[in-house]
Amino acid sequence: MFEKIKEVYAYRQMLESLVLTDLRTRYKGSILGFFWTLLNPLLLLCVYSIVFKFVVRIQMDNYSSFLFIGLITWNVFSQSILSGAGVIIRNAGLIKKIYFPKELLPLSVVIGGVLNYFFSFLVLLFILIINKIAIGWPILLFPLILFILSIFTLALTMLISALNVYFRDLEHIVGILIMGWFYLTPIVFPSNMIPNELHLIFDLNPIRIFVEGFQDIYYYNKFPNWSELLVGTIVSFVLLVISMKIFKKLSRNFAEVI
Amino acid sequence: MEVIRVENVTKSFKIYKERAVTLKERILGRKNKVEIFEALKSVSLYVQKGETVGLLGRNGSGKSTLLKMLTGILYPDEGLIHVEGKISSLLELGAGFHPDFTGRENIFMNASILGLNKKEIRAKLDDIIAFSELKEYIENPVRNYSSGMYMRLAFSVAIMVEPDVLLIDEVLAVGDSAFQQKCMDQLMKLKAKGTTIVFVSHDLTAMEKLCDRVVWINNSVIEDEGYPKKIIDKYLTFLANEENTRLLSTGTESGNQDESQSTNVIEPIEKNESDRWGNRDIELTEVIFKDSENNKRLGFMSGDTATINIKFKTNKETKEPVFGVGISNLEGVNCYGTNTWIDHYKIDVLHMSEIGEISFKIPSLDLVAGTYLISVAVHDVYGNPYDYHDKRYTIKVSSITSDIGVAKIKHQWILERKK
Secondary structure, three states, X not given: OHHHHHHHHHOHHHHHHHHHHHHHHHOOOOOOOOHHXXXXXHHHHHHHHHHHHHHOOOOOOOHHHHHHHHHHHHHHHHHXXXXXXXXXXXXXXXXXXXXXXOOHHHHHHHHHHHHHHHHHHHHHHXXXXXXXXXXXXXXXXXXXXXXXXXXXXXXXXXXXXXXXXXXXXXXXXXXXXXXXXXXXXXXXXXXXXXXXHHHHHHHHOHHHHHHXXXXXXXXXXXXXXXXXXXXXXXXXXXXHHXXXXXXXXXXXXHHHHO | OEEEEEEEEEEEEEEEOOOOOOHHHHHOOOOOOEEEEEEEEEEEEEEEOOXXXXXXXXOOOOXXXXXXXXXXXXXXXXXXXXXXXXEEEEOOOOOOOOOOOEHHHHHHHHHHHOOOOHHHXXXXXXXXXXXXXXXXXXXXXXXXXXXXXXXXXXXXXXXXXXXXXEEEEOOXXXXXXXXXXXXXXXXXXXXXXXXXXXXXXXXXXXXXXXXXXXXXXXXXXXXXXXXXXXHHHHHHHHHHHHHHHHHHHHHHXXXXXXXXXXXXXXXXXXXXXXXXXXXXXXXXXXXXXXEOOOOEOOXXXXXXXXXXXXXXXXXOOEEOOEEEEEEEEOOOOEEEEEEOOOOOOOOOEEOOXXXXXXXXXXXXXXXXXXXXXXXXXXXXXXXXXXXXXXXXXXXXXXXXXXXXXXXXXXXXXXXXXXX
């Protein structure tokens, strides 16, 4: 395991290339180009705002800010999983022709998602200021929560990307699951709106810890729930270790199966 | 010191005829029809540091599979593979090239894939561009490159990485001869620097020049290994033999047709085929090519002993018949032709219904490599044909040297130097 991390570090230049290629090719040929990275969550925000503010009528101060925090957090996770599911198959050309640690592929997807978060973070700061939400010391904790979130995301992305090679339906199944998972996470509504009978499901949802953590430090200007964050950290790292083991085993036959 | 250790490696592939990949097919329990193909059967190979080893063999013999396992793309089913040091492999050109990016951007990407960091790439960038001779085009997206330019860029990157172990799979074949020469020189330089090279190629001249040792892989096992010239010769002889069996098997099919034709020609009506004519007073019934051991053969090595066996049947008593043989190449150039009259080999008379055979013995088949068309004939002293088979037979000559021409003239070189 330690060996693997060392090897991935040795291939950091390739990782950089993979991430950059992905970012650069994603919007290649479109007129607004890289601006889509910023525009995308904003447009999504507009749609959700209209639906949940005016149709569902959620009563909350500065609802757009609240919603945006949840959306960009969710995006890191969902985009990585959805894009990561097919990343091994998409890069069949590389896998069949050269040697490199295959872990780089899901890792590059997650790093791309995290980079996107940083851009969204700038937009978020802008929205927070417009809505006159108090920004205090807790906001400095965002890299920590983001780091744990990305570990959790990486673990799941690796697992799904490897399994998808042998079982291609997974990509589609995951699409549906992610959509359901979205509504089981307090993104478009605050946690106190969750009815008591459903609380158990929400409590078991690890993504909730990260979304609520971000909501605490940005929206409520308070420190996150440390004990929950610790649980989230332990779960993430344990999951990562398991995923890496499975990935290592499955990756031996990638070149033959794809 | 052994840099590459391959011990008893076996690798087989599952070839799926119909494969259940989707959920529906899995649930319905559709059976996977699998055929197992053994690409390598307990192969062992050791390569010393600084050694250059060539892998030789027909297509599908397992060479590329071995290289892929050395790189770490594939893993062996059984056995052990160990490679020490930084490996760079040129298995397929331009792995990781992105068509929308410029040549320069692709150099960075490709070199990083081969394991270099930014600083190292920058230091080598000018060398790489200079070597590829693509200075004017380096800012253009590679999708506008010709295949030759593409290959030049890829090779320049791979060869400038200066690895400890370089694995090359049949990629030198692309590119013009000037660039190929340059690549060879660069490989020689790497070799001189102590790089270990494993090299798959069908360019046997290049292989002989570059390699310290050649390993011949045939049908998933190592057939032989050793000194390049010796193994290459052995391999070529093997190829010529295989070609011979192939020719013989296709020859028997067409031979059957010939027989039906020859039963036709017994009829008195004079039949004029485009490649056979004459009044058939003497009829040539069969022409067989044989080697020194009297085996039927259609593929020969240059310098082999060969015999052309002509069977005939006399339909009418004939005085002083003349038998002739002609050899021409595919361009229609007559390489050699002679007959019994020219050679003063006198045949008095052939009686009615006589059956016999005449042999044309060639102690050393001095022809350069290529396909040759053979004509045989019997005619009278004035040249009026009884039976003339014009270029009806084909033989193949293989050669371990790459000399050219129509005639293979016996020769030797002598260098004398004076102070």
